[in-house]
Amino acid sequence: xxxxxxxxxxxxxxxxxxxxxxxxxxxxxxxxxxxxxxxxxxxxxxxxxxxxxxxxxxxxxxxxxxxxxxxxxxxxxxxxxxxxxxxxxxxxxxxxxxxxxxxxxxxxxxxxxxxxxxxxxxxxxxxxxxxxxxxxxxxxxxxxxxxxxxxxxxxxxxxxxxxxxxxxxxxxxxxxxxxxxxxxxxxxxxxxxxxxxxxxxxxxxxxxxxxxxxxxxxxxxxxxxxxxxxxxxxxxxxxxxxxxxxxxxxxxxxxxxxxxxxxxxx
Amino acid sequence: xxxxxxxxxxxxxxxxxxxxxxxxxxxxxxxxxxxxxxxxxxxxxxxxxxxxxxxxxxxxxxxxxxxxxxxxxxxxxxxxxxxxxxxxxxxxxxxxxxxxxxxxxxxxxxxxxxxxxxxxxxxxxxxxxxxxxxxxxxxxxxxxxxxxxxxxxxxxxxxxxxxxxxxxxxxxxxxxxxxxxxxxxxxxxxxxxxxxxxxxxxxxxxxxxxxxxxxxxxxxxxxxxxxxxxxxxxxxxxxxxxxxxxxxxxxxxxxxxxxxxxxxxx
DNA sequence: GTCTGTGAAGGGCTTCACAGCT
DNA sequence: AGCTGTGAAGCCCTTCACAGAC
Numbered sequence: 001x002x003x004x005x006x007x008x009x010x011x012x013x014x015x016x017x018x019x020x021x022x023x024x025x026x027x028x029x030x031x032x033x034x035x036x037x038x039x040x041x042x043x044x045x046x047x048x049x050x051x052x053x054x055x056x057x058x059x060x061x062x063x064x065x066x067x068x069x070x071x072x073x074x075x076x077x078x079x080x081x082x083x084x085x086x087x088x089x090x091x092x093x094x095x096x097x098x099x100x101x102x103x104x105x106x107x108x109x110x111x112x113x114x115x116x117x118x119x120x121x122x123x124x125x126x127x128x129x130x131x132x133x134x135x136x137x138x139x140x141x142x143x144x145x146x147x148x149x150x151x152x153x154x155x156x157x158x159x160x161x162x163x164x165x166x167x168x169x170x171x172x173x174x175x176x177x178x179x180x181x182x183x184x185x186x187x188x189x190x191x192x193x194x195x196x197x198x199x200x201x202x203x204x205x206x207x208x209x210x211x212x213x214x215x216x217x218x219x220x221x222x223x224x225x226x227x228x229x230x231x232x233x234x235x236x237x238x239x240x241x242x243x244x245x246x247x248x249x250x251x252x253x254x255x256x257x258x259x260x261x262x263x264x265x266x
Numbered sequence: 267x268x269x270x271x272x273x274x275x276x277x278x279x280x281x282x283x284x285x286x287x288x289x290x291x292x293x294x295x296x297x298x299x300x301x302x303x304x305x306x307x308x309x310x311x312x313x314x315x316x317x318x319x320x321x322x323x324x325x326x327x328x329x330x331x332x333x334x335x336x337x338x339x340x341x342x343x344x345x346x347x348x349x350x351x352x353x354x355x356x357x358x359x360x361x362x363x364x365x366x367x368x369x370x371x372x373x374x375x376x377x378x379x380x381x382x383x384x385x386x387x388x389x390x391x392x393x394x395x396x397x398x399x400x401x402x403x404x405x406x407x408x409x410x411x412x413x414x415x416x417x418x419x420x421x422x423x424x425x426x427x428x429x430x431x432x433x434x435x436x437x438x439x440x441x442x443x444x445x446x447x448x449x450x451x452x453x454x455x456x457x458x459x460x461x462x463x464x465x466x467x468x469x470x471x472x473x474x475x476x477x478x479x480x481x482x483x484x485x486x487x488x489x490x491x492x493x494x495x496x497x498x499x500x501x502x503x504x505x506x507x508x509x510x511x512x513x514x515x516x517x518x519x520x521x522x523x524x525x526x527x528x529x530x531x532x
Numbered sequence: 533g534t535c536t537g538t539g540a541a542g543g544g545c546t547t548c549a550c551a552g553c554t
Numbered sequence: 555a556g557c558t559g560t561g562a563a564g565c566c567c568t569t570c571a572c573a574g575a576c
Binding site: 036038039073075076079089090091092 | 566570575576
């Protein structure tokens with residue numbers, strides 16, 4: 001048996017103006033936050049898959065279909081969904097709209113989170129573009145040390161870039177409460193921007209610099225280093241690829257990981 | 267999916283049959299590639315820490331110092347270093363220069379790896395800037411679909427941007443052998459760029475789009491999604507911070523993870 | 533019959549703790 | 555005494571396999 005038409009056709013036909021229909025039939029059970037961290041990362045990925053399914057007009061999907069689209073094992077997908085109290089229909093599958101709503105609620109993506117971004121360089125701008133999607137984030141403050149950038153606005157309706165010394169202003173009572181700070185500055189300003197975020201009361205920070213930030217405060221820091229990912233990839237290149245045969249695979253074999261997903265298809 | 271040229275030439279960059287027991291100044295012992303994936307990611311991070319130590323004139327560092335700077339547990343740092351055959355001096359610590367060389371060799375960072383980048387937008391440019399450091403990567407090919415970018419060069423000495431349809435040219439014999447492909451395009455071009463990379467013989471791909479790439483070929487794919495990281499961070503925000511007390515910590519308490527490092531300092 | 537939900541098994545990684553060298 | 559290197563314990567997560575609902 002071979003792969004059932006891995007459609008190399010053009011991407012999603014944009015001719016499906018699918019409204020995001022949120023119909024929850026009394027979804028109420030508040031799920032505990034005892035979701036394993038790797039599962040949280042995967043659940044966020046399922047949201048993206050579900051969105052594409054919805055745009056294609058798919059109303060119901062089985063765990064197998066979702067898993068293949070997300071590049072994970074069907075069993076772990078079902079287990080992940082069980083963490084958010086998903087209600088699939090046996091013998092049928094999952095309702096795409098309802099499942100989307102369920103995961104969004106569990107990940108608190110249904111409420112818009114306010115983000116402050118330190119570092120408006122290329123990486124910061126890339127992040128700004130990716131968050132603007134509709135994923136539940138809104139960048140309400142921008143900071144940078146480049147004099148050419150200070151005072152400008154990257155988006156027509158977006159905030160004006162201020163110097164890093166203005167980070168403390170997001171802690172003032174009249175300013176909107178920023179939930180997440182992103183450190184995308186140059187390496188030598190990363191710790192300083194981070195300290196300012198902490199002083200301003202930000203409790204979660206995404207650090208996209210290679211600098212390891214340190215603090216005494218109660219802050220959750222998540223670090224993503226693109227160059228480090230390249231190094232990890234380069235190392236795995238040198239690993240022997242197991243059996244010499246195999247050009248085709250009877251069933252997709254994937255090896256997922258926390259977030260730096262490693263999908264070895266062999 | 268037509269392989270223009272199968273890979274009859276498996277290039278074994280390094281073949282080290284037997285570990286050498288004697289290592290004088292010449293670091294020679296070949297370490298087996300049985301390094302756990304999370305350890306590889308941390309080792310790459312240690313390189314960054316060691317570089318900063320070296321710049322500050324530090325010649326010797328203990329596992330405790332290195333671990334604090336890297337934000338990890340001292341025990342796991344020692345175990346990570348044991349995987350690369352590190353030779354620390356008991357009662358003293360590690361020689362910064364020697365340890366750097368040792369890790370670089372183990373991660374194959376001592377040899378420059380050639381990279382092809384599809385997608386020269388903000389994210390691609392950010393990656394380009396980060397790899398240019400001296401981390402052992404060189405971007406030798408750039409591709410994008412934006413007519414305004416095609417034909418231009420982002421760096422004075424860098425390659426000229428070509429259309430995505432030119433990706434197959436990196437597979438030609440006269441072109442330099444690209445080891446790693448990076449997919450940083452818009453979502454609707456990601457799979458296409460990926461397929462082109464695979465057809466051109468690229469065996470490792472870093473995917474920084476949220477699209478889950480699928481293939482039948484023997485390719486290692488690593489995915490990093492910045493927006494997904496934000497969602498994971500936002501979720502962990504809502505977790506109860508365990509004990510209500512704790513403003514100070516007697517000893518650093520860290521919770522490391524694979525790569526999306528989560529450092530809860532409490 | 534199909535597909536979900538989940539207990540149980542299995543594996544990998546982190547942490548502990550201590551032996552051993554300097 | 556101080557610090558490294560490592561076996562062993564423990565934990566978390568993934569995978570398997572099957573009972574149960576439609």
